[in-house]
Amino acid sequence: MSFAQRHLLGIEPLAPSEITTLLDLADQYVALNRRDVKHGDVLAGLTQINMFFEASTRTQASFELAGKRLGADVMNMSMQASSIKKGETLIDTAMTLNAMHPDLLVVRHPHSGAVDLLAQKVNCAVLNAGDGRHEHPTQALLDALTIRRAKGRLHRLNIAICGDIAHSRVARSNILLLGKMENRIRLIGPPTLMPAGIADFGVEVYDDMRAGLQDVDVVMMLRLQKERMDGGFIPSEREYYHRFGLDAEKLAHAKPDAIVMHPGPMNRGVEIDGTLADDINRSVIQEQVEMGVAVRMAAMDLLARNLRAARRQTTGGVLV
Amino acid sequence: MTTTLFHNARLIDPEGGETNGALIVQNGLISRLLSPQEAAGDLPGATRIDCGGLCLAPGIVDIGVKVCEPGERHKESFRSAGLAAAAGGVTTMVTRPDTTPAIDSPETLEFVTRRAKEASPVHVLPMATLTKGRAGREMTEIGFLLDAGAVAFTDCDHVITNTKVLSRALTYARSLGALVIGHPQDPGLSEGAAATSGKFASLRGLPAVSPMAERMGLDRDIALLEMTGARYHADQITTARALPALMRAKRNGLDITAGTSIHHLTLNELDLADYRTFFKVKPPLRAEDDRLAVIDALREGVIDILCSMHTPQDEESKRLPFEEAASGAVALETLLPAALRLYHSGDLTLPELFRALALNPANRLGLPQGRLRAGAPADLVLFDPDVPFVLDRFTLRSKSKNTPFDGARLQGKVRATFVNGSCVFGDL
Numbered sequence: 001m002s003f004a005q006r007h008l009l010g011i012e013p014l015a016p017s018e019i020t021t022l023l024d025l026a027d028q029y030v031a032l033n034r035r036d037v038k039h040g041d042v043l044a045g046l047t048q049i050n051m052f053f054e055a056s057t058r059t060q061a062s063f064e065l066a067g068k069r070l071g072a073d074v075m076n077m078s079m080q081a082s083s084i085k086k087g088e089t090l091i092d093t094a095m096t097l098n099a100m101h102p103d104l105l106v107v108r109h110p111h112s113g114a115v116d117l118l119a120q121k122v123n124c125a126v127l128n129a130g131d132g133r134h135e136h137p138t139q140a141l142l143d144a145l146t147i148r149r150a151k152g153r154l155h156r157l158n159i160a161i162c163g164d165i166a167h168s169r170v171a172r173s174n175i176l177l178l179g180k181m182e183n184r185i186r187l188i189g190p191p192t193l194m195p196a197g198i199a200d201f202g203v204e205v206y207d208d209m210r211a212g213l214q215d216v217d218v219v220m221m222l223r224l225q226k227e228r229m230d231g232g233f234i235p236s237e238r239e240y241y242h243r244f245g246l247d248a249e250k251l252a253h254a255k256p257d258a259i260v261m262h263p264g265p266m267n268r269g270v271e272i273d274g275t276l277a278d279d280i281n282r283s284v285i286q287e288q289v290e291m292g293v294a295v296r297m298a299a300m301d302l303l304a305r306n307l308r309a310a311r312r313q314t315t316g317g318v319l320v
Numbered sequence: 321m322t323t324t325l326f327h328n329a330r331l332i333d334p335e336g337g338e339t340n341g342a343l344i345v346q347n348g349l350i351s352r353l354l355s356p357q358e359a360a361g362d363l364p365g366a367t368r369i370d371c372g373g374l375c376l377a378p379g380i381v382d383i384g385v386k387v388c389e390p391g392e393r394h395k396e397s398f399r400s401a402g403l404a405a406a407a408g409g410v411t412t413m414v415t416r417p418d419t420t421p422a423i424d425s426p427e428t429l430e431f432v433t434r435r436a437k438e439a440s441p442v443h444v445l446p447m448a449t450l451t452k453g454r455a456g457r458e459m460t461e462i463g464f465l466l467d468a469g470a471v472a473f474t475d476c477d478h479v480i481t482n483t484k485v486l487s488r489a490l491t492y493a494r495s496l497g498a499l500v501i502g503h504p505q506d507p508g509l510s511e512g513a514a515a516t517s518g519k520f521a522s523l524r525g526l527p528a529v530s531p532m533a534e535r536m537g538l539d540r541d542i543a544l545l546e547m548t549g550a551r552y553h554a555d556q557i558t559t560a561r562a563l564p565a566l567m568r569a570k571r572n573g574l575d576i577t578a579g580t581s582i583h584h585l586t587l588n589e590l591d592l593a594d595y596r597t598f599f600k601v602k603p604p605l606r607a608e609d610d611r612l613a614v615i616d617a618l619r620e621g622v623i624d625i626l627c628s629m630h631t632p633q634d635e636e637s638k639r640l641p642f643e644e645a646a647s648g649a650v651a652l653e654t655l656l657p658a659a660l661r662l663y664h665s666g667d668l669t670l671p672e673l674f675r676a677l678a679l680n681p682a683n684r685l686g687l688p689q690g691r692l693r694a695g696a697p698a699d700l701v702l703f704d705p706d707v708p709f710v711l712d713r714f715t716l717r718s719k720s721k722n723t724p725f726d727g728a729r730l731q732g733k734v735r736a737t738f739v740n741g742s743c744v745f746g747d748l
Contacts, residue, residue, distance in 0.1 A: 012523075090640065091639050091640075109641065111644060112526050112642065113524065113526075113643075114641035116595055117639075132525050133525030133526075134524060134525030134526075135525070172523065172525060196518055196519075196530070197517065197519030197522050200519040201519065
């Protein structure tokens with residue numbers, strides 16, 4: 001067992017063995033979550049604050065549930081409404097919260113790097129719940145757990161990530177994670193939605209769905225933000241669906257047992273056909289949500305262990 | 321009549337080369353260069369300054385210094401900028417007009433001149449904006465501003481998007497022989513960018529601009545120069561892609577020069593690392609290939625001028641997520657030590673370096689400074705090119721401490737700086 005991180009800011013700093021450790025532990029939490037009594041106590045006595053500077057329903061709920069199931073005291077702060085409007089800077093907000101002695105800080109922010117900045121200023125464990133276009137590590141971890149459980153392994157798979165790669169933190173974290181675990185990654189989407197320098201990422205790039213999906217084991221669809229649909233990046237919603245929306249016909253090019261994933265929330269009829277999304281033989285979208293809670297429990301559990309160990313060292317065994 | 325003899329010096333002459341020798345300063349002017357033998361002789365009435373074998377070079381003429389007066393004196397004043405300049409071997413600051421309010425009228429220019437005179441130990445030559453309020457709509461009173469002492473006209477990083485306005489301003493400026501400084505950058509492509517597009521910016525998830533935006537901006541300005549025949553200087557050329565266009569324009573006889581900043585010459589995009597906002601400058605730091613190409617261009621004279629692009633920012637405007645943080649870095653004091661990295665790496669000789677730091681900018685502005693020659697003003701910097709140190713940003717004299725070189729190992733320190741023959745920094 002190895003997990004030597006103080007924070008979970010991204011997939012980039014994680015070693016493959018740390019990813020495996022986290023997923024193994026998450027597997028155990030999946031079992032716990034399926035029992036009637038879903039309670040653990042590894043976070044008992046610890047305070048978890050969810051700070052969301054950007055609207056979120058599912059990620060915030062998933063983190064909240066994960067904390068509560070492990071016995072943490074959980075507080076949600078919706079930051080879009082509060083102090084930011086009053087002109088307080090991110091660092092001041094962080095210092096204010098820090099003074100309340102939280103142990104786990106879950107942060108989502110619309111700007112890349114904002115969570116890193118915050119982590120430098122507080123003395124608790126920080127979990128990145130998505131920063132700008134940079135990373136969304138728990139999403140990549142839950143995707144990895146879903147794949148591992150569906151496919152029986154997390155290496156030597158052909159995985160296609162389709163859609164708006166340029167603006168997606170989910171795509172970045174997934175590219176990093178799946179690459180570290182030695183999978184073959186294909187990115188499929190219109191060139192206007194591909195990030196610059198993509199050729200240096202160690203991935204294959206396609207702008208044709210049928211060619212890109214040929215013989216893949218996993219199809220990951222990404223959400224296309226509404227504000228990017230008209231004219232700026234793609235000509236129209238209907239042309240996008242025609243060329244890049246996942247339907248049964250396009251999926252037929254993938255392996256017969258290929259699974260379909262989506263981080264949610266879905267735009268049915270834009271990036272994915274509604275019937276396909278609901279097809280329990282192909283779609284693992286519901287499992288992804290389930291794995292999300294387990295992965296976040298595992299992440300917070302591991303970080304809390306490291307936090308406690310660090311505090312024991314600095315205080316000579318007296319917990320503060 | 322005061323006479324000072326600087327002897328036992330390594331003279332760095334941008335027009336010639338390096339020689340060991342001495343020079344005599346009389347009444348604030350360089351009056352003679354001497355060989356070591358001549359200097360050993362008796363010079364009655366002269367104060368002798370032993371340079372201890374260190375380098376004596378013409379003081380730096382720095383085009384594009386932002387002093388935050390008027391408007392943001394808490395970031396930098398003429399006093400603090402002047403002290404920083406003196407400590408950095410900069411003897412002439414050519415100041416930017418992008419203050420609040422902008423320097424766009426003879427009255428505001430007069431304020432700058434007055435404040436500079438009472439507060440700065442080094443020369444200050446102000447620039448004025450090309451359009452009122454840097455809004456890109458109406459040209460400023462270029463004639464009056466020239467009379468009031470403006471040495472060049474620039475809207476700084478506000479690119480004038482209306483080419484009709486710009487072409488008229490260039491035409492008018494030409495009739496008065498005024499120098500116009502442009503910021504070559506396509507405003508559409510670069511809007512909202514915080515980094516240079518490529519693998520690194522994509523991994524960090526930062527909004528980025530293609531290096532092509534610089535070439536597009538330069539191409540446009542060059543076309544307008546062909547049309548108007550104006551005198552033009554590109555403030556910062558930072559990419560390999562823009563260089564062929566610049567070379568062609570020079571070959572075709574256009575009155576064009578180009579500069580680059582010390583940060584683009586010594587740092588690259590990877591220095592941003594984990595969103596270090598002190599490395600956020602405008603245009604953003606480039607890829608290593610671009611940095612190397614710009615060094616070559618500077619050595620070959622395609623790029624003429626090396627400047628600090630000194631841009632003070634307070635802690636609050638930098639302690640923000642990268643996208644929200646302000647751009648710019650202070651560099652008056654680090655310009656020379658950082659530039660010496662290129663000397664130590666063998667990329668540039670000291671005379672080549674001072675051509676870009678002193679001679680070329682002085683020539684471009686028609687100043688007598690920037691050379692070691694009889695009759696030139698005795699604006700001099702005495703420095704030890706080898707002494708190593710680790711920079712602590714809180715030791716800087718600028719009010720703002722936003723340097724990307726905090727904690728960096730640098731080599732080379734200014735020992736003394738002279739303006740018109742008087743010592744403004746150092747203990748000689």
